[in-house]
Amino acid sequence: MAATDLTPEQRDFRDHARRWLAENAPPPPPERLPITPIEVMTVGQRDYLQAWQRKCYDAGLVGADYPKEYGGHGHSGCQRIANQELGRARVPFLINIVGLSMAAPTILQHGTEEQKRKFIPGCLTGEEIWCQGFSEPGAGSDLANQRTSAVRDGDDWIVNGHKVWTSLGHFAQWMILVTRTSKDDKYQGLTYFLCPIAGHPGVTVRPLVKITGESGFNEVFFEDVRLPDAFRLDAVGNGWAVAMTTLLAERGASEGAGSGGGGGDGAIEALIDLARGSWRNGVLAADDAVTRDAIMRRAIVGEGLRQNARRARVPALCDHPLRLPLQQKLTGSEFAQDNARLGVEIAGAHSTLYKRDPRAPAAGHWPLAYLNSFGNTIAAGTNEIQRNILGERVLGLPKSK
Amino acid sequence: MRTNNAPTNFGFGDDETMLRDMARKMLDERLPLERLRALVAAAPEPVYDAGERAPWDPALWQEIVALGWTGLAVGEAEGGAGISLAGIAGIVEEVGRHALPSPLIATLAASLVLRAAETDAARAVLTDIAGGATATLAITNERGSWDPADAPLAAHADGDDLILHGVARFVQDGFKADRLIVSARLGDDLVLCVIDPRAPGVALEADHIHDLTRDQASVHCQGVCIGPAAILSRDAATVLAAAWPGLLLLVAADLCGASEWLLQTTVAYARERVQFDHPIGFFQAVKHPLVNAMVAIDQARSLLYAACAEFDAGGDRAEIAARMAKSAASDAAATISAQAIQLHGGIGFTWEYGLHIFCKRNLHNQALLGDGVYQRAKLADLLIGPVSTATNAIG
Numbered sequence: 001m002a003a004t005d006l007t008p009e010q011r012d013f014r015d016h017a018r019r020w021l022a023e024n025a026p027p028p029p030p031e032r033l034p035i036t037p038i039e040v041m042t043v044g045q046r047d048y049l050q051a052w053q054r055k056c057y058d059a060g061l062v063g064a065d066y067p068k069e070y071g072g073h074g075h076s077g078c079q080r081i082a083n084q085e086l087g088r089a090r091v092p093f094l095i096n097i098v099g100l101s102m103a104a105p106t107i108l109q110h111g112t113e114e115q116k117r118k119f120i121p122g123c124l125t126g127e128e129i130w131c132q133g134f135s136e137p138g139a140g141s142d143l144a145n146q147r148t149s150a151v152r153d154g155d156d157w158i159v160n161g162h163k164v165w166t167s168l169g170h171f172a173q174w175m176i177l178v179t180r181t182s183k184d185d186k187y188q189g190l191t192y193f194l195c196p197i198a199g200h201p202g203v204t205v206r207p208l209v210k211i212t213g214e215s216g217f218n219e220v221f222f223e224d225v226r227l228p229d230a231f232r233l234d235a236v237g238n239g240w241a242v243a244m245t246t247l248l249a250e251r252g253a254s255e256g257a258g259s260g261g262g263g264g265d266g267a268i269e270a271l272i273d274l275a276r277g278s279w280r281n282g283v284l285a286a287d288d289a290v291t292r293d294a295i296m297r298r299a300i301v302g303e304g305l306r307q308n309a310r311r312a313r314v315p316a317l318c319d320h321p322l323r324l325p326l327q328q329k330l331t332g333s334e335f336a337q338d339n340a341r342l343g344v345e346i347a348g349a350h351s352t353l354y355k356r357d358p359r360a361p362a363a364g365h366w367p368l369a370y371l372n373s374f375g376n377t378i379a380a381g382t383n384e385i386q387r388n389i390l391g392e393r394v395l396g397l398p399k400s401k
Numbered sequence: 402m403r404t405n406n407a408p409t410n411f412g413f414g415d416d417e418t419m420l421r422d423m424a425r426k427m428l429d430e431r432l433p434l435e436r437l438r439a440l441v442a443a444a445p446e447p448v449y450d451a452g453e454r455a456p457w458d459p460a461l462w463q464e465i466v467a468l469g470w471t472g473l474a475v476g477e478a479e480g481g482a483g484i485s486l487a488g489i490a491g492i493v494e495e496v497g498r499h500a501l502p503s504p505l506i507a508t509l510a511a512s513l514v515l516r517a518a519e520t521d522a523a524r525a526v527l528t529d530i531a532g533g534a535t536a537t538l539a540i541t542n543e544r545g546s547w548d549p550a551d552a553p554l555a556a557h558a559d560g561d562d563l564i565l566h567g568v569a570r571f572v573q574d575g576f577k578a579d580r581l582i583v584s585a586r587l588g589d590d591l592v593l594c595v596i597d598p599r600a601p602g603v604a605l606e607a608d609h610i611h612d613l614t615r616d617q618a619s620v621h622c623q624g625v626c627i628g629p630a631a632i633l634s635r636d637a638a639t640v641l642a643a644a645w646p647g648l649l650l651l652v653a654a655d656l657c658g659a660s661e662w663l664l665q666t667t668v669a670y671a672r673e674r675v676q677f678d679h680p681i682g683f684f685q686a687v688k689h690p691l692v693n694a695m696v697a698i699d700q701a702r703s704l705l706y707a708a709c710a711e712f713d714a715g716g717d718r719a720e721i722a723a724r725m726a727k728s729a730a731s732d733a734a735a736t737i738s739a740q741a742i743q744l745h746g747g748i749g750f751t752w753e754y755g756l757h758i759f760c761k762r763n764l765h766n767q768a769l770l771g772d773g774v775y776q777r778a779k780l781a782d783l784l785i786g787p788v789s790t791a792t793n794a795i796g
Contacts, residue, residue, distance in 0.1 A: 005408055005409040005410070268784075272784070272785055275785070284789070286785055286786075286789075287789055289788075292777070292778070292781035292788075293774060293777045293778065293781070295781070295785065296728075296778075296780045296781050296784065297777065299725070299780070299784060300700075300704070300725045300728055300729050300777070300780075301700065303704060303707075303722075303725055304699075304700030304701070304703055304704050304725075304729055305700065307700075307703035307704055307706070307707040308699060308700060308703045310409065310411075310703070311411070311702070311703045311706060311707075313409065313410075314409070314410045314411065314413060314706075316410075316413055316417075316418040317410075317411070317413055317702070317706060319661075323695070323699065324699060324703075327696055327699065330696070331696060331700075384689070387685070387688065387689045387692040387693075388685065390692045390695065390696075391682070391688035391689070391691060391692050392688075394695070395668045395682075395688075395691060395692065396668070396672060397668065397671060397672060397680075397682035397683070397687075397688050397691070398672070398679065398680050398682055398683040399683070400683055400684070400685050400688060
């Protein structure tokens with residue numbers, strides 16, 4: 001990015017972010033970190049990552065564009081730069097992903113002044129971990145089919161129901177919660193709440209075990225959970241619209257309050273390194289024409305996605321304002337999945353080794369990354385739903401249902 | 402890949418936007434689909450059996466010359482517009498979107514090579530191009546090698562002159578060119594010369610090709626005598642290497658334009674064509690492949706603009722960026738060309754409907770300068786390193 005395209009404020013901010021990240025690389029983690037925030041399992045991982053987010057927040061790299069009265073740093077057009085620099089620096093990810101990319105943008109848009117002051121600062125610092133209560137056993141891709149009920153009781157609401165696939169639920173203080181407050185209309189009968197989780201009477205968080213044998217996400221049960229009306233976000237019956245704000249933020253249509261980190265930028269280099277150390281049919285995989293072609297395919301997609309992000313900010317080169325932003329979840333999750341699958345292929349016989357095996361290449365990263373990658377091709381609207389959304393909202397094809 | 406000196410907007414500012422929009426408007430008016438069909442695909446037999454050269458519209462070309470498009474890539478000192486490659490790519494996308502039969506892209510490609518030569522002889526040809534002359538590159542040998550070192554012609558010195566022999570193949574729009582830019586082996590050197598297609602010893606032979614929107618020629622040279630003023634460079638390897646990313650990107654831009662047209666045309670059809678009581682775009686078996694094609698086209702377009710910006714900035718990653726763009730554009734074109742015909746069903750398979758005009762132009766451009774697999778082999782040499790012979794010995 002040319003310095004001439006940045007405002008003086010953005011240029012200073014970028015220089016500050018680069019300098020700070022160069023000088024403040026975090027110490028090595030006490031235990032192996034997962035690939036993404038939704039797989040954080042242990043208290044040790046949580047404490048380490050929470051401390052890292054706090055440092056990034058104090059340095060101004062989280063909540064950069066949020067108003068100061070809500071704990072932000074009051075810049076404009078700087079969060080995107082912070083996200084880029086965090087990604088480039090290959091530092092750990094920010095743990096409070098739901099708080100930063102879903103809760104904070106939604107509260108900022110729909111919250112009362114009091115709600116913004118109460119909830120947003122904890123999202124940014126990472127002191128209050130958030131989780132998402134959208135999916136239910138009967139409401140997956142058909143998200144509006146919500147059964148969890150909220151019934152008025154004086155100034156309070158009583159919530160009963162069952163949420164699933166709740167990443168970070170075991171560490172969460174708060175949940176963004178969609179409930180059914182009326183059965184008269186599938187969409188207009190929904191209401192959105194900010195719900196306390198840890199230690200709150202009637203809330204039970206139970207871990208779910210993934211195909212990898214790891215935990216990291218949960219199911220959450222609500223039994224006569226009492227919520228004050230002050231925790232309702234936006235109007236009664238407006239929950240679907242509020243949820244759409246959340247999903248749009250989640251699917252990458254805005255910069256959010258902070259993201260980046262986690263070193264996704266290094267995937268191609270990692271594949272090349274793996275190929276240089278793996279044998280295939282008597283030669284190094286790095287010398288095998290088909291493997292070379294496969295790695296270059298991945299490199300081209302990775303660069304294409306980076307340049308998509310750049311083009312999305314040049315209106316003259318975008319035919320439809322949502323055409324590129326709405327692709328992010330689909331393309332990003334499939335990019336990660338395809339990379340991981342190629343890593344498994346390149347590792348060959350060694351891809352059979354679990355992380356506990358000392359001879360597993362890259363400490364068993366590739367097969368685990370591949371298995372875990374389905375989390376992101378399924379979550380946040382399956383990629384089949386993403387293709388429906390793109391076909392309908394961008395290409396204008398008739399709604400498939 | 403990081404670029405530090407290319408602008409955020411790819412160098413695509415107000416002027417570039419205006420040029421592209423003007424090009425779109427002009428071609429929408431002057432070359433709508435019906436006109437294109439009547440021009441190049443009135444009936445199959447004359448084109449493929451009787452005729453040697455695909456028809457085009459010289460009157461429309463004169464309008465294009467009057468707009469100054471031949472001089473887009475020519476510097477202002479030589480009377481051209483000196484537009485950045487980013488700006489040119491925007492126009493070429495429109496050319497692809499309308500499948501315009503013309504010597505424009507061949508002339509732009511020749512201009513990029515001439516610019517890289519930086520000699521008075523080259524500047525003289527650029528001045529002619531800015532004045533409306535057309536040109537094309539004749540730098541490909543019998544084997545269809547895309548390695549500039551594999552020159553098609555052999556030269557030997559005769560006093561201050563050079564004498565050229567050999568056959569240059571796969572010369573794009575050779576029959577529309579006023580000047581041929583040829584490469585020839587001269588001892589250990591590679592020279593670049595300009596020849597007149599009507600000069601003694603030069604003979605053009607038309608290839609029979611599938612693409613209806615261009616001609617392609619073999620240029621036979623038998624003792625063609627070149628004076629010193631026609632020798633553009635005695636270091637053609639360096640000149641061609643400098644221009645090569647630009648050549649790749651012109652083809653990639655054409656592919657992106659035609660592919661976007663095929664996408665939008667097929668989407669429009671899927672919204673209208675009703676089967677089983679629904680427009681067929683209602684069905685996910687139709688909707689999802691169209692989304693996949695859009696995703697592929699978008700990555701190709703983003704890579705195209707990024708590579709143009711890198712080329713314009715003189716960045717050292719221009720070759721990598723351009724090969725990525727050509728690979729992505731070739732593969733996206735293959736995807737949407739196939740889906741366009743398949744999802745239109747029987748009507749898309751007919752000669753009359755005209756999808757084939759764009760699909761064949763894409764097929765031609767996919768192969769030109771190397772397809773996706775070829776570009777990725779080159780990229781692997783750059784990003785992974787050359788295949789090591791030592792490890793082969795161990796195996």
